[in-house]
Amino acid sequence: MSGNETIQKSTISSTEPDIQSNSLKAGIRQKKELQILEAAEKVFSEFGYHGATTQMIADGAGVPKANLHYYFPTKLVLYRRIIDQIFSIWLDAAQSFDENSDPVQALSSYIDKKMQISRSHPHGSRIWANEIMQGAPIIQDYLETTLREWTNSRIAIIQGWIDRGLIDPVDPRHLLYMIWSVTQHYADFAHQIDTLNGGKPLSTSQWGNACENVKKIILAGIGAKGVDIK
Amino acid sequence: MSGNETIQKSTISSTEPDIQSNSLKAGIRQKKELQILEAAEKVFSEFGYHGATTQMIADGAGVPKANLHYYFPTKLVLYRRIIDQIFSIWLDAAQSFDENSDPVQALSSYIDKKMQISRSHPHGSRIWANEIMQGAPIIQDYLETTLREWTNSRIAIIQGWIDRGLIDPVDPRHLLYMIWSVTQHYADFAHQIDTLNGGKPLSTSQWGNACENVKKIILAGIGAKGVDIK
DNA sequence: ATCAGTGTTGACCAACTGGTCAAGATTTAT
DNA sequence: ATAAATCTTGACCAGTTGGTCAACACTGAT
Numbered sequence: 001m002s003g004n005e006t007i008q009k010s011t012i013s014s015t016e017p018d019i020q021s022n023s024l025k026a027g028i029r030q031k032k033e034l035q036i037l038e039a040a041e042k043v044f045s046e047f048g049y050h051g052a053t054t055q056m057i058a059d060g061a062g063v064p065k066a067n068l069h070y071y072f073p074t075k076l077v078l079y080r081r082i083i084d085q086i087f088s089i090w091l092d093a094a095q096s097f098d099e100n101s102d103p104v105q106a107l108s109s110y111i112d113k114k115m116q117i118s119r120s121h122p123h124g125s126r127i128w129a130n131e132i133m134q135g136a137p138i139i140q141d142y143l144e145t146t147l148r149e150w151t152n153s154r155i156a157i158i159q160g161w162i163d164r165g166l167i168d169p170v171d172p173r174h175l176l177y178m179i180w181s182v183t184q185h186y187a188d189f190a191h192q193i194d195t196l197n198g199g200k201p202l203s204t205s206q207w208g209n210a211c212e213n214v215k216k217i218i219l220a221g222i223g224a225k226g227v228d229i230k
Numbered sequence: 231m232s233g234n235e236t237i238q239k240s241t242i243s244s245t246e247p248d249i250q251s252n253s254l255k256a257g258i259r260q261k262k263e264l265q266i267l268e269a270a271e272k273v274f275s276e277f278g279y280h281g282a283t284t285q286m287i288a289d290g291a292g293v294p295k296a297n298l299h300y301y302f303p304t305k306l307v308l309y310r311r312i313i314d315q316i317f318s319i320w321l322d323a324a325q326s327f328d329e330n331s332d333p334v335q336a337l338s339s340y341i342d343k344k345m346q347i348s349r350s351h352p353h354g355s356r357i358w359a360n361e362i363m364q365g366a367p368i369i370q371d372y373l374e375t376t377l378r379e380w381t382n383s384r385i386a387i388i389q390g391w392i393d394r395g396l397i398d399p400v401d402p403r404h405l406l407y408m409i410w411s412v413t414q415h416y417a418d419f420a421h422q423i424d425t426l427n428g429g430k431p432l433s434t435s436q437w438g439n440a441c442e443n444v445k446k447i448i449l450a451g452i453g454a455k456g457v458d459i460k
Numbered sequence: 461a462t463c464a465g466t467g468t469t470g471a472c473c474a475a476c477t478g479g480t481c482a483a484g485a486t487t488t489a490t
Numbered sequence: 491a492t493a494a495a496t497c498t499t500g501a502c503c504a505g506t507t508g509g510t511c512a513a514c515a516c517t518g519a520t
Contacts, residue, residue: 028487028497046364051280054478064499069479071497126363132422133356134276143425151426168450174443177423178412185411192362193407195373196381213404220398221451258467284508296469299509 033071035061037085040078045123048130049079076138083131083139086124091146093117097154103161104224108215111179115211118187125187151176168223175222182214263301265291267315270308275353278360279309306368313361313369316354321376323347327384333391334454337409338445344413345441355417381406398453405452412444 039060043052054075058065072078093113100106118125131139151173158172186193186202194201202210269290273282284305288295302308323343330336348355361369381403388402416423416432424431432440 032497048278048281048360048364051278051364053476055476065478066480066499066501067497070499073479075478129359129363129418130278132419133359134278134281135421136425140425143422147422148426168446170447171439171443173426174440175447177415177419177440178444178447181411181415181419182408185407188359189362189407189411191365192373192377195366195370196378196403209401210404210407213401214408216398217400217405217408217448217451219451220453221447221449223450262467283506285506294469295508296471296510297467300467300469303509305508 029071032061032063032067036063036068036071036078037082041082041085041123041127044079044082045126045130049075049134080138082124082127086121086128087139087142087146089117089121089124090128091150094150094154097157103158103166103222104219106157107179107219107224111183111215111218112211114179114183115186115207115214118183118185119207122187122190125184129184129188166225170222175218179218182218186210259301262291262293262297266293266298266301266308267312271312271315271353271357274309274312275356275360279305279364310368312354312357316351316358317369317372317376319347319351319354320358321380324380324384327387333388333396333452334449336387337449337454341409341413341445341448342441344409345416345437345444348413348415348417349437352417352420355414359414359418396455400452405448408448412448416440 036057040052040057043056043060046052047056052075054068055065057078058068061068068078072081093116094110096109096113097106100109131137136143154176155172158167158175161167162169162172186207190201197206266287270282270287273286273290276282277286282305284298285295287308288298291298298308302311323346324340326339326343327336330339358369361367366373384406385402388397388405391397392399392402416437420431427436
């Protein structure tokens, strides 16, 4: 971290409280912001952008509304921050395509990760869905740039698999849509699924079962080699 | 038109205006209600329940807000009416399971119908999705009664196919979820799909292509007999 | 003509919303 | 200690919302 321990010790020790104080301040700020962001994610996902009120979010975070507006000047800024978070998480998961040249490996891994995200970040998924359903008033630029590029490059990869005879000739685009819709369904429609599950959230083994079924049907559905259709 | 012209002419002529006036009144009422309902469906699907304002709906229907409240006393009543509509449409489509004993026929037909609905009633699908994502505050009873019964009975049918070896042993529940999610995705995420389609809605042939791909992957995915996996 | 029932609407209101602000509390640096 | 910087918050405001209402218009029956 610091290159020269001896000479700059004083400097360091003098800086250390500074760092501490900074980190404390930053810590307070970071902590509060995190509280608010978590509360906001929950509220936005449950009520949508319009349905959510800054008062609800403030209550959820345990701070007065005025304090929320100290950290996040407007409701829209808060919302954007959350959208950014979600999108970066999704993009991270999408690297499975690059790390595996084998379609079975690549798709299995991708589906696994997307299912995991649906379980660990259901709020984010729902906020995204809400945004799209409202015509993406805030994230339209994402759709037209990052998402479009990502999609096209993965379509090319899938088409490559088809050309090499590794999977059946399906339309790569619709294969992607299927993976997106199915995996996100377990987050977006969790309430419906839970209700049909007797009112209880899926257990870990039930999640595993869901994941296996999704992978089985999709991989078999595209005739991916290495998968036995029993 | 009128059976006995001579004798009851007076009676008929006295009733006819009555019927006319009734049908005219009813016609006015029906027409206005329909206008408002259609506008409301659009607005609710785009902005969600909270985001939608009665003013927007009134504007969309081309009536003053006060007139809207003459026909529908509250925003919630209007919303319920629309939810009812959607649910009945979906239930109608779901009869494919009863009309076909062959899994390929039954599932193909069901998927076809659900895709058709996604194209013809995208607003309704989005409103449903919105409701579920908000924890189904209004339609929880539907989920726990009608939908649960419907789901269980179709699960039994699918399990029957498995027992008879007509399809692979998959979890019927997750097969249903997959069909629901994929087909509804084309309505709920239409904006995203359109954007990735160059900003234009899918053409009729593109819809057909989507439908074929969905059916192909799912039917092949469950090893439904009678489907060649080329 | 007149009356009753139905439909129409501008003006209005109480409740709520996102956001502000000034005054004070707390922490850090000197 | 004290000054500077950051954080906290009750009270407040202007704009918007769902819903009301009284006055008016229209239609058809007598």
